[in-house]
Amino acid sequence: MFPSITNPILPEEDSPTELRCQRGMFLLFVVLLFITRAAALDFRYHDNTAMKEYLLHINTTSPEIAHLHSIGRSVRGQELWVMIVGLNPRQHTLGIPEFNYVANMHGNEVVGRELLLQLIDFLVEGYHSNSSSVKRLLSSTRIHLLPSMNPDGFDDADTQCLHNQGRYNHNGVDLNRNFPDVFSDHSRQPKQQREPEVEAVMSWLRSETFVLSANLHGGALVASYPYDSNQGRVLVGGASVTPDNDVFVHLAKVYASSHTSMHHGNSCVHSNKFADGITNGYEWYPLSGGLQDYSYLHAQCLDITLEVSCCKFPAEDQLQDFWTANRPPLIAFIQQIHLGVKGRVLGSSGPLQGALVVVSDRLDRCPFTTDHNGEYYRLLLPGNYTFMVSFPGYQVAQEMLSIPSNQNGFSALNHDFLMKPSSTAPAMIFPLCDHAHQQGGGATTSPTLFCILLLTLLLLDL
Ligand SMILES: *[C@@H]1O[C@H](CO)[C@@H](O)[C@H](O)[C@H]1NC(C)=O
Ligand SMILES: *[C@@H]1O[C@H](CO)[C@@H](O)[C@H](O)[C@H]1NC(C)=O
Numbered sequence: 001m002f003p004s005i006t007n008p009i010l011p012e013e014d015s016p017t018e019l020r021c022q023r024g025m026f027l028l029f030v031v032l033l034f035i036t037r038a039a040a041l042d043f044r045y046h047d048n049t050a051m052k053e054y055l056l057h058i059n060t061t062s063p064e065i066a067h068l069h070s071i072g073r074s075v076r077g078q079e080l081w082v083m084i085v086g087l088n089p090r091q092h093t094l095g096i097p098e099f100n101y102v103a104n105m106h107g108n109e110v111v112g113r114e115l116l117l118q119l120i121d122f123l124v125e126g127y128h129s130n131s132s133s134v135k136r137l138l139s140s141t142r143i144h145l146l147p148s149m150n151p152d153g154f155d156d157a158d159t160q161c162l163h164n165q166g167r168y169n170h171n172g173v174d175l176n177r178n179f180p181d182v183f184s185d186h187s188r189q190p191k192q193q194r195e196p197e198v199e200a201v202m203s204w205l206r207s208e209t210f211v212l213s214a215n216l217h218g219g220a221l222v223a224s225y226p227y228d229s230n231q232g233r234v235l236v237g238g239a240s241v242t243p244d245n246d247v248f249v250h251l252a253k254v255y256a257s258s259h260t261s262m263h264h265g266n267s268c269v270h271s272n273k274f275a276d277g278i279t280n281g282y283e284w285y286p287l288s289g290g291l292q293d294y295s296y297l298h299a300q301c302l303d304i305t306l307e308v309s310c311c312k313f314p315a316e317d318q319l320q321d322f323w324t325a326n327r328p329p330l331i332a333f334i335q336q337i338h339l340g341v342k343g344r345v346l347g348s349s350g351p352l353q354g355a356l357v358v359v360s361d362r363l364d365r366c367p368f369t370t371d372h373n374g375e376y377y378r379l380l381l382p383g384n385y386t387f388m389v390s391f392p393g394y395q396v397a398q399e400m401l402s403i404p405s406n407q408n409g410f411s412a413l414n415h416d417f418l419m420k421p422s423s424t425a426p427a428m429i430f431p432l433c434d435h436a437h438q439q440g441g442g443a444t445t446s447p448t449l450f451c452i453l454l455l456t457l458l459l460l461d462l
């Protein structure tokens with residue numbers, strides 16, 4: 001069925017040869033237009049073969065804005081396709097943040113998979129039809145879309161609304177429990193077997209500095225934010241909260257409130273009631289080894305979990321309504337990547353990789369660090385924040401930044417930190433989490449230890 005080619009049928013009537021010729025040319029033009037570009041993607045379930053054909057078709061016909069690659073293979077050897085959409089799809093551009101959506105990690109939760117295919121179609125068609133909002137989004141953001149993280153599970157799924165057939169990968173493992181648990185003491189636990197789909201996503205998260213992301217599920221209608229796990233942490237009113245809780249609540253609310261019904265918070269018969277259609281993951285139900293905690297702590301990428309359908313595998317004729325309900329929030333959520341502040345940390349001879357960028361009132365368990373371009377991105381709500389930026393051999397830079405509100409903006413505040421060399425500053429190796437983009441990684445350090453080290457550093461330097 002794909003690509004579907006529309007044949008415009010012109011009325012059969014007697015007409016002069018010249019007119020026929022013009023019509024012939026017009027017909028040829030229309031047919032060519034539809035061959036070279038995807039016609040609107042139809043609302044049906046695309047099996048793994050149809051999905052691959054569609055993605056390859058987009059890759060071939062829109063190379064200027066779309067780039068398809070595989071990040072690995074499933075247990076049965078099926079490719080895990082990622083489509084990148086943006087004005088420079090093949091590589092990172094300085095100042096352009098990287099975004100990702102992951103869907104169908106549970107093979108029988110299939111709405112998100114079709115939503116991401118529709119999203120690709122929407123962005124590519126929007127670009128070709130010169131939609132100014134799509135063009136602004138694509139020129140300011142590089143968007144990575146993994147429509148199916150579990151193609152094997154999809155093949156096994158039954159079409160029941162609440163069953164678990166097809167949820168797991170081909171080894172029978174729940175992929176959203178198979179990421180390294182960020183809170184457990186790895187030295188005291190046997191090494192968990194990592195599934196190939198999870199390995200692939202982990203190395204993908206290491207390959208780019210992702211800033212914001214979400215993973216799409218089904219079986220409820222709610223936007224859930226980290227943490228899912230807690231392991232010995234203090235709970236805040238039953239929730240296991242991150243230092244960036246204000247930002248996470250905002251992100252979840254943007255999705256729920258832009259959705260036709262999610263914000264009502266009580267849409268599914270078998271589900272909890274969620275105020276405003278959002279919940280802290282742990283408060284809903286605790287789990288460890290999930291993607292959102294891993295992504296936040298190990299890839300310094302703010303990730304939330306979107307449950308987009310009460311029924312995990314709804315009838316095909318509902319897909320169009322799902323797209324109508326989720327298109328505005330999918331777009332609005334991507335745009336949140338432009339909250340806060342971004343820039344580079346620059347030393348005497350250029351950008352510094354691995355500089356700590358700490359916002360004073362939010363001491364993250366894994367402090368945010370700059371990537372190999374010296375870049376940092378910090379999603380923050382409007383307000384005044386004190387930043388402390390440090391790197392061995394340099395004075396700690398302490399600056400107050402005023403983050404303006406960025407309604408409808410397509411860029412965060414731009415701010416570079418210029419570091420001053422200091423012979424007295426301690427050449428300290430910072431305690432780093434195994435941040436995705438850092439070579440080799442390091443041991444996970446407790447917040448207290450990190451706090452002590454940071455204070456030591458400040459006392460020595462100031
Ligand atoms: C996508 O297209 C590019 C050329 O534009 C090609 O190099 C690449 O191999 C294609 N990707 C796949 C998965 O075929
Ligand atoms: C696309 O839109 C821009 C501005 O909105 C306009 O200048 C340009 O001519 C348009 N291009 C096409 C092919 O329609």
Ligand SMILES: *[C@@H]1O[C@H](CO)[C@@H](O)[C@H](O)[C@H]1NC(C)=O
Pocket residue numbers: 382383384402
């Ligand atoms: C931020 O600081 C500026 C002065 O530096 C002040 O005028 C402004 O009111 C502050 N904003 C907030 C939200 O505190």
Ligand SMILES: [Zn+2]
Pocket residue numbers: 106109216217218
């Ligand atoms: Zn799920």
